[in-house]
Amino acid sequence: MNNSSLKIGLFNECFPPIQDGVAQVVENYARLLQERGNDVTVATAKVPFFDYSQPYHVRNFLSIPVLMRMPYRFGVPIWMAPFQPIMKYNADIFHGHSPFTAGRIALKLSRKYNAPFIMTFHSKFRDDFRRSVPSDTIVDLMIKRIMSLYEYADEVWIPQPAVLDVMREYGYKGKVEVVPNAIDYDLGNQDINILKAESRCKLGLKDNEICLLFVGQIIYEKNIQYILDSVKLLKDVPYKMYFVGKGYAAIEFHEKIKQYGLQDKIFMTGQLQDRSALQVYYAAADLFLFPSLYDNAPLVLREAAAHHTPAILLEKTTSAEVIESGKNGFLSPQGQPSVFADTIKKVLSDKKNLDNVGKTASETLGLRWSQLMPEVEDRYRHLILRKQNG
Template identity: 45%
Template sequence: MRSGEKVYGLFNDSFPPVLDGVTLTVQNYVKKLVESGRKTCVVTPWNPVQEPYDGFLLYRYFSLPIFSRHPYRYGYPKLDPFIWRNLNRTPFALVHAHCPFSSGRLALHVARKQHVPLVATFHSKYKTDLEHSLPSWMVRRVMRRIMSFFEAADHVWIPQQRVEDTVREYGYRGKLTVVENGIDFSMSSFADTSAYKVEARKRLGLAPDEMVLLFVGQHIKEKGVEIIINAVDRLRDLPVKMLFVGTGYAVDEMNSMIKQLGLSGRVKLYGVIGSRQRLMDFYAAAHLFLFPSFYDNAPLVVREAAVMGTPSILLRGSTAAEVIADGFNGFLAENTPESYADIVRRLFADKDCIMRVGRNASATLARPWSDIMDDVMQRYQYIIESYGRR
């Protein structure tokens, strides 16, 4: 079977206009698969905001908003007869689920009905997500369903080795394969990156003497946004500017907290930035990327900051910090505002250290999607051929 004769299915519960790390991963999978000449289909819940797309199939199905996790939506394919018709008439070579919820269940349906392999990537700490909005008895029930989904997959991928700890904690005992995520930003050299950083600060209207701190991601408590704001409160004697990019259920509380602490002149929330070029400016303009999260597995944002020469401060012992050597390609802090503030204060007086660690971060953490997807497509081909021999 030639790869171009059938369709590669990518299933996820979010897709633009919803933006997060998993969405970006799926977007880059689509881009590289289409560029390689492979027919590709994305299956995702319907969204009232429609963005243009070209070169691939896009099947959306009935959904409703998740009010506790705006702007996410939950899909209800059982209420949408059209999605089943579209899936049944599409000849898939392989289906890859990036989420175990409604889209993942659709991927499992296709795999069983069409007798094709199912790959499932374990991207998130799903139990933490559920505990935010569900009672404990329901969390246990949903987690059993999630793990039954992964147990039904032919191949389970994780984005970095340390994620195995979470998967095993959840009860999965099968084989795991590490398949990293990549970066769609690039600079030809670190000298070019340094020059770009200067221009980016000018474009964003940031003063030359300001130390710029950045967070990009969901504005939720699990990401440690309150720790960041409290850390900035402890740095009032320094010319520090904190920039938040993204959205989430905690935005209103963050705004209230900023006003109560009198930090409106030091902390700014920019909302979602859809332009990758403009987002690149934010990463470049920052001196440090702050990411106090035990919630994340393998956050793309840390790697995106790294490619722009901006090192991150992560939590010691977190899954995300697996790729960080403290003081070499990033910095590790304790889970307190005081610890974050102390590191920022020390580095404010040692800009050479920031530059050195930023250079190392760029060299060690920024692997382009083109390299990743060469590996992915080889794995896809092997999985398809192996499945056909069973």
């Protein structure tokens, strides 16, 4: 078992062409585990007419669009499509990254073939449900339903310790293993100062202009309104702010930027599938603004850090657990937008310290997927042996 190739199944509703943090996790797992000589299959919700050609296998299950959260898709429940090809897929280990249809299929197959079943907890689902479901009682039932899946898992993984608090709040009582997220950017011996200067030039930034950045879904849950209300107060700061991403609230925030009269300062790029194009923004930025109450362990925080771009987060949030304020990032008290704006101004007032914090961020938050995958594969092998030995 130690040297043999593993047959690994990764299950998630979301996968390119639909992109978010969890899809990126699954994509990197698949790519690197395949490169390590394993036989990897990603099982995901089918997007019609999309070419899923990859160096690894991609198998689809039937899906329907999530109208309240386009472009996401939701897998058709197993009982409605029990004979689709994915239901015959066999593997040495099944790893679910979504507690919806994808995770349910992984559980069913793991039982069918007596193989280990892992679930990773990625998201604050209650926040998602509350936006589209008007009844707290129904939301509670939905949370109970999805959390039951984690109780069936042989192991439950979380990306950082504070995520366990969210799971306990949702009613999960079992054990967890901490397996961190990582990044795919590797600057190697590249001179970060040259990269930053070149990136600023590509964006047309002036020498005296501060570059502020947000990368992620353009949705209310990410606290984007709070960011807009905060940067609106930076009247004495020569800045440019870039929002990279797409989401259901993009049009509304476009209008809000116009309403604030900030079209010449705040720009929305849309989603950038090209990782090198996204890197230009990470490298050009002076500060990454991420006051989200919604995220657990955002990859974008680490990706910015890899480019010596430190972030400002809100105190007492799950994602802030990895930040030591003034060392590898900055924390702002939760409060009115003026509080966040004041924190931005204070951070920008000390350029030397900002640079030092950016450097430390790159050293402490820059774990790469290639460094993590040997641990992941080792965990898989131990879990398979444990299952085989009863």
